[in-house]
Amino acid sequence: MKAFEYANPTSLKDALGLLGSSWSDANVLAGGTDQISLMKDGIHAPKRVVNIKNIKELGGIKKAGSNLRIGATVTLDELAGNAMVRGEFPSLVAAARGVGSPQIMNMGTVGGDLCQRPRCWYFRNGFGLLAMKDGKSLVENGQNEFHAIFGGGPAKFVSASSLGPAFIALGAKVEIAGASGKRSVDAASFFKSPASNDDREIDLKPNEIVTGVLVPMAKTNDATYEVRVKEGLDWPYATASVSLKMKGSTVESARVVLGHVGPTPVVAEQAGSMLAGKSIDESTAAQAGEAAASGAQPLSGNAYKVQLVKTAVKRALLEAAKRA
Numbered sequence: 001m002k003a004f005e006y007a008n009p010t011s012l013k014d015a016l017g018l019l020g021s022s023w024s025d026a027n028v029l030a031g032g033t034d035q036i037s038l039m040k041d042g043i044h045a046p047k048r049v050v051n052i053k054n055i056k057e058l059g060g061i062k063k064a065g066s067n068l069r070i071g072a073t074v075t076l077d078e079l080a081g082n083a084m085v086r087g088e089f090p091s092l093v094a095a096a097r098g099v100g101s102p103q104i105m106n107m108g109t110v111g112g113d114l115c116q117r118p119r120c121w122y123f124r125n126g127f128g129l130l131a132m133k134d135g136k137s138l139v140e141n142g143q144n145e146f147h148a149i150f151g152g153g154p155a156k157f158v159s160a161s162s163l164g165p166a167f168i169a170l171g172a173k174v175e176i177a178g179a180s181g182k183r184s185v186d187a188a189s190f191f192k193s194p195a196s197n198d199d200r201e202i203d204l205k206p207n208e209i210v211t212g213v214l215v216p217m218a219k220t221n222d223a224t225y226e227v228r229v230k231e232g233l234d235w236p237y238a239t240a241s242v243s244l245k246m247k248g249s250t251v252e253s254a255r256v257v258l259g260h261v262g263p264t265p266v267v268a269e270q271a272g273s274m275l276a277g278k279s280i281d282e283s284t285a286a287q288a289g290e291a292a293a294s295g296a297q298p299l300s301g302n303a304y305k306v307q308l309v310k311t312a313v314k315r316a317l318l319e320a321a322k323r324a
């Protein structure tokens, strides 16, 4: 690992002042469960690392008007154990618990989960986000069993965040602070599919910090279903997070969001709209699964993910409907 300067600010203002105009100037450090690996593996070599875990205003889970505000440095363990989150948003609890390892859940944070870099083995071995060599896609011509089946390219990695799809299904907003002030973006537009190796996969500049997430406390029924290898400490193959607005047993509106199958979480519009006016049963849930998978374009080694999407959507919907 290259030598770096370590900064330990206690205010957001000071932290922002310590960041730079390029990713090589400075990087934010939260729990470090991804950032430290990136530095050890030589994928990032920032001159300065800015620890944000001692900034009080970035922590805590509390009501803010009609939203629940979840601070960026809230750990996955705190999130999954919080009484309000457990009562209101089981889809977030399932996504956080899915991470599985007590060590990662104790150190990893909500902001870090959203900002973690892709796990694509070509990216992690220095071939860049688009994983090209001699003008050819290493993913398309190589080992692609864990890569994207949606998105169309050129990026073929999958977004690693399990919280992202759940936040999108819940209609959450990501709060961001920068030198020029604060802004917030819909969780759905926070994730980007990069067009070049120099782009980022999230809507964040090098001199910005995610400060929290605002989740509307609207009365919906939500659930996340993840398809994983048994109890393996690894990212899921495919997930579905759903949120249903119900009138009695009829769906008024539905959001269905897929995780780990595209360079960004995938909003399955067709699946959501076909559920409006219906009740959820085995048959409608299976039809929504089919609709969600209909635009998939699998690579040579990952056609199996198409079935996983259908199953994840169906089971997430049946789970959410139980809460109606």
Ligand SMILES: Cc1cc2nc3c(=O)[nH]c(=O)nc-3n(C[C@H](O)[C@H](O)[C@H](O)COP(=O)(O)OP(=O)(O)OC[C@H]3O[C@@H](n4cnc5c(N)ncnc54)[C@H](O)[C@@H]3O)c2cc1C
Binding pocket: 027, 028, 029, 030, 031, 032, 033, 034, 035, 036, 052, 072, 073, 098, 099, 101, 104, 107, 108, 109, 110, 111, 112, 113, 114, 115, 116, 117, 160, 161, 162, 163, 204, 208, 209, 210, 211, 233, 234, 235, 236
């Ligand atoms: C074995 C294993 C299994 C895992 N399984 C899953 C899984 O199933 N699903 C899943 O979603 N994740 C999974 N993870 C990833 C884990 O959830 C993340 O590593 C963790 O949430 C990152 O949080 P952190 O606070 O440690 O971030 P850090 O490692 O500190 O930072 C990660 C990145 O985010 C940036 N960053 C962090 N916080 C902020 C902020 N507030 N503002 C701006 N930038 C910020 C950092 O600069 C860095 O680029 C797994 C990790 C491991 C090691």
